[in-house]
Amino acid sequence: MQEVDIIKALANERRLQILAWLKEPLAHFPPQVDGDLVEDGVCAVLIADKLAISPATLSEHMRVLSQAGLVRAKRIKQWVFYKRDEERIRAAKTLIQERL
Amino acid sequence: MQEVDIIKALANERRLQILAWLKEPLAHFPPQVDGDLVEDGVCAVLIADKLAISPATLSEHMRVLSQAGLVRAKRIKQWVFYKRDEERIRAAKTLIQERL
Numbered sequence: 144m145q146e147v148d149i150i151k152a153l154a155n156e157r158r159l160q161i162l163a164w165l166k167e168p169l170a171h172f173p174p175q176v177d178g179d180l181v182e183d184g185v186c187a188v189l190i191a192d193k194l195a196i197s198p199a200t201l202s203e204h205m206r207v208l209s210q211a212g213l214v215r216a217k218r219i220k221q222w223v224f225y226k227r228d229e230e231r232i233r234a235a236k237t238l239i240q241e242r243l
Numbered sequence: 244m245q246e247v248d249i250i251k252a253l254a255n256e257r258r259l260q261i262l263a264w265l266k267e268p269l270a271h272f273p274p275q276v277d278g279d280l281v282e283d284g285v286c287a288v289l290i291a292d293k294l295a296i297s298p299a300t301l302s303e304h305m306r307v308l309s310q311a312g313l314v315r316a317k318r319i320k321q322w323v324f325y326k327r328d329e330e331r332i333r334a335a336k337t338l339i340q341e342r343l
Contacts, residue, residue: 147256154254155246159342236343241261243336 145243149235152211157194158204162213163192163228178219184226211235246342249335252311257294258304262313264293265327278319285327311335 153159163173168180174190191201205225208214212231217224252296253259264271272289300320305325308314312331317324 145256147254150259151249151254153339153343154244154247154251154257155282159250162343180277236340237251239339240336243253243262243332 146238149211149238152164152207152213152237155204155207157196158208160194161190161204161225162227164190165214166223168226177222178217178224179203181226183219184215184219184224187225188221190225231241246338249311249313250339252307252313253335255304255307256309257296260294261304261308261325262289262327262332264290265314265325268326277322278317278324281326283317283319284315284324287323287325290325 147234152205153162163191165185168185170182172185172193174180175183175186175189178186184198187198187201187205190205191198205216205223208225209216212228213235214225215228253262259298262335266283268285272285272293274280275286275289278284278286287298287301289307290305291298294301305314305316305323309316310329313335314325315328317326
């Protein structure tokens with residue numbers, strides 16, 4: 144993953160919003176039946192609902208964030224849960240600081 | 244200028260390269276007849292040459308960087324010179340740090 148790809152992953156208002164929500168999942172999402180919001184991440188269905196976008200559109204945004212290493216996906220039953228990869232996000236921030 | 248627009252301006256390999264070169268103009272560009280490299284900035288012609296891209300393509304990249312406030316343009320005779328706006332770049336870095 145090139146630095147520019149990480150920046151491209153961030154260059155979208157919805158993806159920035161998703162990353163901000165995932166920073167404090169308990170503050171932004173209701174409790175889940177399957178999957179702990181903090182441990183397992185937030186169900187894709189909840190994120191799509193909150194953004195009022197289709198599952199397919201959400202899935203594309205999450206694919207970009209995943210490929211950039213900024214979030215990690217976990218499957219539980221038929222659901223996919225996403226959480227931030229704080230280590231990678233920290234590395235991305237350092238990269239941007241140094242490069243700029 | 245929204246934060247996401249600043250990030251979009253950075254989400255391009257050539258624009259990242261230009262910003263890196265403009266950080267140390269003396270190390271990357273030859274002396275100019277008109278316009279001091281550090282004081283006035285680097286002539287658009289030199290930047291386009293170094294990237295091996297057309298003046299029109301370079302101009303579009305510089306327009307994006309200027310609109311994001313990351314560089315400032317100065318006209319001397321028929322030439323346009325560009326330098327980094329360090330204050331705005333610092334602000335952009337802080338913004339990205341806080342938002343992520």
